[in-house]
Amino acid sequence: MEVLHEDNHIIIVNKLSGEISQGDKTGDRTLSDKVKAYIKKKYNKPGDVYLGTTHRLDRPVSGAIIFAKTSKALTRLNAMFQDKLVQKTYWALCIEKPYPASGNLIHYLVKDSKKNKTSAHQKEVKNSKRSELNYKYLKSMGNNHLVEVDPRTGRPHQIRVQLASIGCTIKGDLKYGAMLPNQDKSICLHARQLNFTHPVSKEKIQVTAPLPNAKVWK
Numbered sequence: 001m002e003v004l005h006e007d008n009h010i011i012i013v014n015k016l017s018g019e020i021s022q023g024d025k026t027g028d029r030t031l032s033d034k035v036k037a038y039i040k041k042k043y044n045k046p047g048d049v050y051l052g053t054t055h056r057l058d059r060p061v062s063g064a065i066i067f068a069k070t071s072k073a074l075t076r077l078n079a080m081f082q083d084k085l086v087q088k089t090y091w092a093l094c095i096e097k098p099y100p101a102s103g104n105l106i107h108y109l110v111k112d113s114k115k116n117k118t119s120a121h122q123k124e125v126k127n128s129k130r131s132e133l134n135y136k137y138l139k140s141m142g143n144n145h146l147v148e149v150d151p152r153t154g155r156p157h158q159i160r161v162q163l164a165s166i167g168c169t170i171k172g173d174l175k176y177g178a179m180l181p182n183q184d185k186s187i188c189l190h191a192r193q194l195n196f197t198h199p200v201s202k203e204k205i206q207v208t209a210p211l212p213n214a215k216v217w218k
Contacts, residue, residue, distance in 0.1 A: 001034055004064055004207045009073035009200045011035060014209045015065045017186030021056040035067055055081055058157065060172070063090070063191025064209040068199075076199035081154070087195040090149040090159055091138075093188035093216060095178060097145045098168040102136035105162045109155050117175055118157040120165045131155045133162055144171060144188070144216065159189060171216065184214060
Protein backbone atom coordinates (compact mmCIF):
# COMPACT_ATOMS: atom_id res chain seq x y z
CA MET A 1 0.00 0.00 0.00
CA GLU A 2 1.40 3.36 -1.06
CA VAL A 3 0.83 6.17 1.45
CA LEU A 4 0.84 9.61 -0.20
CA HIS A 5 0.24 11.71 2.94
CA GLU A 6 -0.29 10.97 6.61
CA ASP A 7 -0.68 13.02 9.77
CA ASN A 8 -2.60 12.75 13.05
CA HIS A 9 -5.99 13.34 11.41
CA ILE A 10 -5.92 12.04 7.82
CA ILE A 11 -4.23 9.47 5.62
CA ILE A 12 -4.20 9.52 1.81
CA VAL A 13 -3.28 6.38 -0.12
CA ASN A 14 -2.88 5.43 -3.76
CA LYS A 15 -5.68 2.94 -4.40
CA LEU A 16 -4.95 0.11 -6.81
CA SER A 17 -7.46 -0.87 -9.47
CA GLY A 18 -9.51 -3.81 -8.17
CA GLU A 19 -9.49 -2.70 -4.55
CA ILE A 20 -12.82 -1.73 -3.00
CA SER A 21 -13.08 1.36 -0.83
CA GLN A 22 -15.74 -0.12 1.46
CA GLY A 23 -17.39 -3.50 1.91
CA ASP A 24 -19.82 -4.79 -0.71
CA LYS A 25 -21.70 -8.00 -1.48
CA THR A 26 -18.50 -9.74 -2.64
CA GLY A 27 -17.16 -9.81 0.91
CA ASP A 28 -13.66 -9.08 -0.41
CA ARG A 29 -11.14 -7.39 1.88
CA THR A 30 -11.50 -3.63 1.60
CA LEU A 31 -8.95 -0.88 1.22
CA SER A 32 -10.16 0.60 4.51
CA ASP A 33 -9.36 -2.74 6.21
CA LYS A 34 -5.83 -2.60 4.77
CA VAL A 35 -5.35 0.97 5.97
CA LYS A 36 -6.57 0.04 9.45
CA ALA A 37 -4.10 -2.86 9.55
CA TYR A 38 -1.30 -0.53 8.45
CA ILE A 39 -2.10 2.00 11.20
CA LYS A 40 -2.45 -0.71 13.85
CA LYS A 41 0.95 -2.18 12.99
CA LYS A 42 2.81 1.12 12.49
CA TYR A 43 1.68 2.63 15.79
CA ASN A 44 1.27 -0.64 17.73
CA LYS A 45 -2.31 0.29 18.56
CA PRO A 46 -4.33 -1.99 20.85
CA GLY A 47 -7.95 -2.73 20.03
CA ASP A 48 -9.87 -1.42 17.04
CA VAL A 49 -8.49 1.36 14.85
CA TYR A 50 -10.80 4.28 13.99
CA LEU A 51 -10.98 5.07 10.27
CA GLY A 52 -13.62 7.06 8.44
CA THR A 53 -14.33 6.85 4.70
CA THR A 54 -14.80 10.32 3.22
CA HIS A 55 -15.31 9.45 -0.47
CA ARG A 56 -15.05 6.47 -2.79
CA LEU A 57 -13.52 5.36 -6.05
CA ASP A 58 -15.11 2.72 -8.29
CA ARG A 59 -13.49 -0.70 -7.93
CA PRO A 60 -11.71 -0.65 -11.33
CA VAL A 61 -10.47 2.94 -10.79
CA SER A 62 -7.08 3.75 -9.23
CA GLY A 63 -5.63 6.80 -7.51
CA ALA A 64 -5.66 9.08 -4.50
CA ILE A 65 -8.28 8.54 -1.79
CA ILE A 66 -8.60 10.20 1.64
CA PHE A 67 -9.45 8.47 4.92
CA ALA A 68 -10.05 10.22 8.24
CA LYS A 69 -8.17 9.00 11.31
CA THR A 70 -10.28 11.02 13.76
CA SER A 71 -13.99 11.78 14.08
CA LYS A 72 -13.24 15.52 13.94
CA ALA A 73 -11.51 15.13 10.58
CA LEU A 74 -14.30 12.90 9.24
CA THR A 75 -17.06 15.37 10.14
CA ARG A 76 -15.17 18.28 8.59
CA LEU A 77 -14.11 16.40 5.47
CA ASN A 78 -17.66 15.21 4.87
CA ALA A 79 -18.80 18.84 4.99
CA MET A 80 -15.96 19.89 2.68
CA PHE A 81 -16.90 17.28 0.08
CA GLN A 82 -20.53 18.32 0.30
CA ASP A 83 -19.56 21.98 -0.17
CA LYS A 84 -17.22 21.06 -3.08
CA LEU A 85 -14.13 22.32 -1.26
CA VAL A 86 -11.97 19.34 -2.27
CA GLN A 87 -10.64 19.68 -5.82
CA LYS A 88 -10.21 16.32 -7.56
CA THR A 89 -8.36 15.88 -10.84
CA TYR A 90 -8.54 12.65 -12.83
CA TRP A 91 -6.59 11.34 -15.79
CA ALA A 92 -8.35 9.10 -18.29
CA LEU A 93 -6.88 7.16 -21.20
CA CYS A 94 -9.56 7.16 -23.86
CA ILE A 95 -10.13 5.21 -27.05
CA GLU A 96 -10.99 8.33 -29.07
CA LYS A 97 -9.97 11.98 -28.78
CA PRO A 98 -12.65 14.20 -27.29
CA TYR A 99 -14.23 16.74 -29.60
CA PRO A 100 -13.96 19.57 -28.94
CA ALA A 101 -10.56 19.21 -27.27
CA SER A 102 -11.79 20.83 -24.07
CA GLY A 103 -15.14 21.72 -22.63
CA ASN A 104 -17.76 21.58 -19.93
CA LEU A 105 -20.26 18.71 -19.81
CA ILE A 106 -23.62 18.84 -18.06
CA HIS A 107 -25.85 15.78 -18.01
CA TYR A 108 -28.67 14.40 -15.90
CA LEU A 109 -27.71 10.98 -14.64
CA VAL A 110 -29.94 8.09 -13.62
CA LYS A 111 -28.43 5.10 -11.83
CA ASP A 112 -29.81 1.60 -12.29
CA SER A 113 -28.85 -0.03 -8.99
CA LYS A 114 -29.73 -3.54 -10.17
CA LYS A 115 -27.35 -3.31 -13.14
CA ASN A 116 -24.91 -0.98 -11.34
CA LYS A 117 -24.91 1.23 -14.42
CA THR A 118 -25.66 4.90 -15.00
CA SER A 119 -27.33 6.53 -18.01
CA ALA A 120 -26.75 10.12 -19.13
CA HIS A 121 -29.51 12.42 -20.41
CA GLN A 122 -29.31 15.86 -21.98
CA LYS A 123 -32.38 17.07 -20.09
CA GLU A 124 -33.75 16.45 -16.63
CA VAL A 125 -35.73 13.22 -16.38
CA LYS A 126 -37.40 11.31 -13.55
CA ASN A 127 -35.00 10.43 -10.71
CA SER A 128 -32.09 12.12 -12.48
CA LYS A 129 -29.32 14.10 -10.81
CA ARG A 130 -27.46 16.99 -12.42
CA SER A 131 -23.85 16.12 -13.19
CA GLU A 132 -21.10 18.47 -14.35
CA LEU A 133 -17.42 18.17 -15.24
CA ASN A 134 -14.71 20.04 -17.10
CA TYR A 135 -12.29 18.18 -19.36
CA LYS A 136 -9.31 18.87 -21.60
CA TYR A 137 -7.31 16.75 -24.01
CA LEU A 138 -3.62 16.53 -23.05
CA LYS A 139 -1.88 14.30 -25.61
CA SER A 140 -1.97 11.06 -27.59
CA MET A 141 0.19 7.98 -27.09
CA GLY A 142 -0.35 5.63 -29.99
CA ASN A 143 -4.05 4.77 -30.03
CA ASN A 144 -4.60 6.06 -26.49
CA HIS A 145 -5.61 9.63 -25.76
CA LEU A 146 -4.96 11.25 -22.39
CA VAL A 147 -7.75 13.45 -21.04
CA GLU A 148 -7.73 15.43 -17.80
CA VAL A 149 -11.05 15.70 -15.96
CA ASP A 150 -12.16 17.99 -13.15
CA PRO A 151 -15.56 16.81 -11.86
CA ARG A 152 -17.77 19.53 -10.40
CA THR A 153 -20.20 17.03 -8.89
CA GLY A 154 -19.70 13.54 -7.46
CA ARG A 155 -22.21 11.17 -9.06
CA PRO A 156 -21.82 7.39 -9.45
CA HIS A 157 -19.84 6.53 -12.61
CA GLN A 158 -20.01 10.22 -13.58
CA ILE A 159 -16.73 10.58 -15.49
CA ARG A 160 -17.15 7.21 -17.19
CA VAL A 161 -20.65 7.83 -18.55
CA GLN A 162 -20.20 11.52 -19.34
CA LEU A 163 -17.04 10.95 -21.40
CA ALA A 164 -18.67 7.99 -23.15
CA SER A 165 -21.62 10.22 -24.04
CA ILE A 166 -19.34 12.35 -26.26
CA GLY A 167 -17.74 9.29 -27.87
CA CYS A 168 -14.70 9.37 -25.59
CA THR A 169 -14.95 5.96 -23.92
CA ILE A 170 -12.32 5.10 -21.32
CA LYS A 171 -10.00 2.27 -22.31
CA GLY A 172 -11.06 -1.05 -20.77
CA ASP A 173 -14.46 0.22 -19.61
CA LEU A 174 -16.72 -2.48 -21.08
CA LYS A 175 -19.71 -1.16 -19.15
CA TYR A 176 -19.65 2.12 -21.08
CA GLY A 177 -18.68 1.11 -24.59
CA ALA A 178 -15.13 -0.27 -24.72
CA MET A 179 -14.87 -3.32 -26.96
CA LEU A 180 -11.83 -4.88 -25.26
CA PRO A 181 -11.02 -5.33 -21.56
CA ASN A 182 -7.70 -4.47 -19.99
CA GLN A 183 -5.71 -7.56 -19.03
CA ASP A 184 -5.92 -6.72 -15.32
CA LYS A 185 -9.67 -5.89 -15.53
CA SER A 186 -8.94 -2.26 -14.69
CA ILE A 187 -10.25 0.74 -16.54
CA CYS A 188 -7.85 3.53 -17.45
CA LEU A 189 -9.23 6.11 -15.05
CA HIS A 190 -6.90 7.41 -12.33
CA ALA A 191 -7.57 9.89 -9.51
CA ARG A 192 -4.42 11.86 -10.22
CA GLN A 193 -4.49 14.78 -7.78
CA LEU A 194 -6.24 16.15 -4.70
CA ASN A 195 -6.14 19.79 -3.57
CA PHE A 196 -7.78 20.93 -0.35
CA THR A 197 -7.31 22.72 2.95
CA HIS A 198 -6.53 20.40 5.83
CA PRO A 199 -9.70 20.02 7.92
CA VAL A 200 -7.89 20.59 11.23
CA SER A 201 -4.52 22.32 10.69
CA LYS A 202 -5.84 24.45 7.79
CA GLU A 203 -2.64 23.97 5.77
CA LYS A 204 -2.88 23.59 2.01
CA ILE A 205 -2.59 19.97 0.91
CA GLN A 206 -1.75 18.89 -2.65
CA VAL A 207 -1.22 15.23 -3.34
CA THR A 208 -0.36 13.62 -6.70
CA ALA A 209 -0.85 9.88 -7.11
CA PRO A 210 1.75 8.06 -9.25
CA LEU A 211 0.29 6.29 -12.25
CA PRO A 212 -0.41 2.53 -12.21
CA ASN A 213 2.39 0.18 -13.21
CA ALA A 214 0.30 -1.27 -16.05
CA LYS A 215 2.05 -1.17 -19.43
CA VAL A 216 -0.69 0.96 -21.03
CA TRP A 217 0.08 3.88 -18.69
CA LYS A 218 3.80 3.78 -19.44
